[in-house]
Amino acid sequence: MVPGERENREDFTRPAGGLGLWESWLDDSTAPRPWSGAWSGAIRFSRGSPRSLAVAGQARDYISQRASLGAVAICIGAWPGGEAIVRGARQGFSLLQPLPAEMVALLLLLLLVPLLLFLAAPHIRKMLSSGVCTSTVQLPGKVVVVTGANTGIGKETAKELAQRGARVYIACRDVQKGELVAREIQSSTGNQQVLVRKLDLADTKSIRAFAEDFSAEEKHLHILINNAGVMMCPYSKTADGFEMHMGVNHLGHFLLTHLLLAKLKESAPSRVINVSSLAHHLGRIYFHNLQGEKFYNAGLAYCHSKLANILFTRELARRLKGSGVTAYSVHPGTVNSELIRHSALMRWMWRLFSFFIKTPQQGAQTSLYCALTEGLESLSGNHFSDCHLAWVSAQARNETIGRRLWDVSCDLLGLPTD
Known part of the structure; x- marks a missing residue:
């Protein structure tokens, strides 16, 4: 002793x-x-x-x-x-004693989660089977640009548009991978008008080069689908010093759309589709910290950029009213794609709940709906999910924030504000 x-x-x-x-x-x-x-x-x-x-x-x-x-x-x-x-032993444990509150909560959670998933499964399966684009519109002679179409939702979107006879441009950073996808689409659809062009949305020089080459190559542009994006990146900046999420997801597509507006107007009726997310509800536009230099969270940075997508769409639609060019934002759903490659936690969650997650083909349906459905002109500026109108946050509906974001984006990119 x-x-x-x-x-x-x-x-x-x-x-x-x-x-x-x-x-x-x-x-x-x-x-x-x-x-x-x-x-x-x-x-x-x-x-x-x-x-x-x-x-x-x-x-x-x-x-x-x-x-x-x-x-x-x-x-x-x-x-x-x-x-x-x-x-x-310094401390012991007895089944005669009440369990700690934390352990009780954990046990209840372990019991409730499978039960809730079981009860919710029919509704989730219904969600996954709904939201299908039923349009039969064909696109011979139409020109389409899809950013990030070398993988995931963009690839499936490009494939369906090619199947309908469009001349499709796969605008992506990885040209080699894009060429493989283009050949795959050509083989499966029989449409040889699937082209690949270099576009790095993290570099304004690349964006300007793409727009210049495209404008020289094509007389028309009927559909622009701003699909590419990044998610939950560790803090980093684009070639121009923009925070990566805001730079790629918002500013990159903002610049690309502006540079292609002349072609879109000449080709009217034409459409712009911006792929946003339900995550925009958690987003805020902090103009004093737009580049994340004062504080940064990868998940919230993604949410902020998705909010910016909707604000841009609404302001673009307002400014283009009567021009024949309409704009729409979409939530593709929770999709199994390469977008989560930067987050080990998200990859683990996606595998765990893979039964409830949409495939890229399912995720492409709302983009296709907004690109193809006739009679949507009066709904320009609206947000869609599962091929239906969807509610957006109060921040997303704030016209003052939308106009200020437009002006700030133009200043950052060296564009005229009017």
């Missing part, structure tokens, strides 16, 4: 071969209490060997297991009857 250490000793009787789980304290006034069976022998605290379990005497066969949970030690053992049992 260590000098000054107190010892508790209590005798119990139990049948041989029994199992026991007990609780003990370093308090002279409280003796260990078994939760099942009865013990024979002495239980002794030994501060020199905390969380230890041993069998004293002529033990023939025994099993001992120990599990530590932070400061809690759980020991379970089975020994021949009549032997002395020595256990040292």
Whole structure:
């Protein structure tokens, strides 16, 4: 015994071969209490060997297991009857005692989550099977640009538009991957007018070069789908010093759209579709911290950029009213795509809930709906989800913020504000 250490000793009787789980304290006034069976022998605290379990005497066969949970030690053992049992522990655990609130909450959560998922599964499956673009419009002679069409939703969007006879430009950063996708689409649709052009939305020089080359190559542009994006990137900046989410998701497409507006107007009726997200509800436009230099959170930065997409769409529609060019923003749904490549947590969650997540083909349906459905002109500036009108946040409906964001974006990109 260590000098000054107190010892508790209590005798119990139990049948041989029994199992026991007990609780003990370093308090002279409280003796260990078994939760099942009865013990024979002495239980002794030994501060020199905390969380230890041993069998004293002529033990023939025994099993001992120990599990530590932070400061809690759980020991379970089975020994021949009549032997002395020595256990040292600083803290113990007993099934006779009420469970900690945190453990109760965890157990309830583990029980409730499967139940809730089971109950919600029919509604989720209905959601995944709804929102299908049923338009039969064909696009021979039409010219379409889809950004980020070398993967995911953009790829499926480009494929469907090519299937309908459009001349489709895959505008992407990875040209080699884009060429592979173009050949795949050409093979599956029989449409050889699927072209790949370099476009890096994180570099305004690349955006301007793409727009200049496209304008020289094509006389018309009927549909522009601003689909490319980044999500939950560690803090980084574009080639022009913009925070990556705001720079790629908003400013890059803002500049591209402006540079192609002349072609869109000449080709009217024409459409601009901006892929946003339900995540815009968590977004805010902090004009004093637009580049995330004062404070930064990767998840919120994505939300802010998606809010900017909707504000841009609404202001663009207002400014283009009567021009024959209409604009729409869309929420594609929760889609299994490469957009989550920067977040290990999101990849894990996507795998865990893969049954409830849309495929890229399903995610492309609302973009296709806004690009193809006849009679949407009067709904220019609106937001769509699952091929239906969708509600947007109060921030997204704020015209003052929308106009200011337009002006600030023009200043950052060196564009005229009118």
